[in-house]
Amino acid sequence: MYTDRDKDQILSDMLESVQGDVDKREGSVVYDMLAPPSEEIELLQHVLEAVSENGFIDTAQMEYVDLRAMEYGEYRKTAEQAKGWLLIADKAGREINIDTVVMTEHDGEPIALQIVEYNVVPESGEVTVQAVAVEPGDNGNIPAYSDMTCVDLPEAIITNPIEFLGGVDRESDEELKSRVLLKVRKPITSGNIYHYELWARQIAGISQARVTPLWDGPGTVKVTVINSEGRAPTEEQVLAVAEHIEKERPIGATVSVVAIKEVPIDVTATIELEGGLLPEDIQEAIEQSIAEYLSEAGTEIRYSQISRAILRTEGVKDYDDVQIGADGIMGNDNVLISADDVAIVGQVTLT
Template sequence: MPLDFDALIQDVSPESLKAAMKQGLAESGVSVDTREGSYTDLLYSQAAYQIYRGLAYHPTLLAAAVPSEESGPYLDRFGDMYGLHRTPSATAYVVLTFTGDEGSVIPKGTVAVSASGLRFTTDLAAAITDGTAQVPATAEQPGEIYNVEVGTVTRLAVSLAGIDQVTNETPGEGGADKESDASFYDRIHTFLSEPVASGNINHYKQWARSVSGVGNAAVIPLWNGNGTVKVVIASEEKEPLDELIVTQVAQYIESVRPIGAQVTVVSAQALSIDVEATCTLEGGVLPGTVQKELEEKLRAMLLEMEMGAQEPVRYVRIMAMLLFCRGVVDCSSLTVNGGTENIPVTMEQVPVLGTVSIRAG
């Protein structure tokens, strides 16, 4: 008897299952009281509910049996079969600059806090010399959010005698979130569909993406002559990475690469995509509403573009997206990075959304 796979995707409810059982009983010719509240009705209600619960597990069982972005912990088990593991979160570091009275002591373990409440703990004891002291500090918890911008760590959790202020003159580096289901599934799929061997291009991509924080990689073979390889890396969101992660990738590849290869690892460079347009809008539609919708579409488009493929950002595609935004009747002017042509993207660049400006006219 062939399996009925369509039955797995049928929409059912306890009520529809109960109705089917009552219909089957009626068609059998047996005369039984099935009115609501009767003994038979209660039995059918419980049986229908339990059957419904069993059928509700089918999507979960399917996700466990057939790996996808929806497989959750089963995706990790599937990756284990091939020696692939989800990259863990990583902790960020920052150098804090303290100013104050000469000789004032900054104990090890001093906590400094950013404007958004992120906490960093100093790794060493230090003292103010010539008015300042620079002290390395570690984020309280792992995560990309701790890669703070310059000048955002500005206060102490507990005041210290002789210390006037604290700040970070360089950004936080090295923080990374745990690899997402989408990224890990993509890496498993890439591993199975793009075989690796003896340091080929796929091998370098796999090595790069095995480091926390790296979600995308492109490889340029023979970029500076025989035996040279350049690896360009970016985050899951196809954004540039800090130098600490670049160094970690370079060190890891150096430990596993074939003998003789000269490998250079760099972060992808951000290519800002700025859009300006003048549109005829339906009555009551605000330019800000169109701008928000177009921004969402552009972010999705840029994220879908394959890193290293040198595919240009296409002007006509942006025009089509704009014309399909709700409330847009026509577009009299559209510029992308100040022009009306495709924007070329090199292997070392990742296009990122810059400014979007929509005017009614």
């Protein structure tokens, strides 16, 4: 809107408007006086364009998204720390102090875990203590039995018997915009479907919610929640949604909040690869491509779209004999799941 003219066009227009028989050639006094302002005017046009875009929630960026969202009573969800348990094997009597830092690695990045409770290694030589990721965010959700070290416990063997959970990244601009637009564009009022969806999505780590009214008779509502990665949220997140809705819901409503049920979609395929690649070289890339499709697939997993996800992976030249399925039943038909389910990548076998 404001950037239709560049500095050359602006300079040309200004020279054209100069009255009288004066020298307007490059290097003339008039030209040299108008050339610098034309550059500044071009810059100001871009500033005005940004000001205009930041005035609307749909096109706002960075802190302006927060400012526009606050006008509608919505606030960006902050990052959350991952939590879990550490199993420490050390000599009996060893003290495990609060704030002891344990180091591990996840996706190639170092992760610091902080022990949050005091304990002493018993005669058995093993003790379990609670810990949290020092830095909040999704990367703190480390898998079970990760390798760990601790400067303060040099002789200890430390691991986590179960994965760390609950780590959530700071809400993205797009997620916050989506939540605000839901509030603005949908008729949210008096505890209707959209109201329950908004309440659920106000909790950190929850990006989607499916609301089923009257699911168990009059006055009942079921809210099925999905996390920011399109998967089942943790029990802690489900409880947080339930507690939040309980404070907001209309009097008389009986609300059940449940996590979406994950349905692994298994895939087998024979693939022809480029440049001497082997199936294991692009296994992860194909799984990621399938996951991107499944995140938008809804309740019908299309055979053709799974095949397309394989073919569009870089390095894949052609494919044959693709089969998809769930619960061990494979074929070349579409796979249907219920509204309370979400499809995730299962076992992908490539030959």
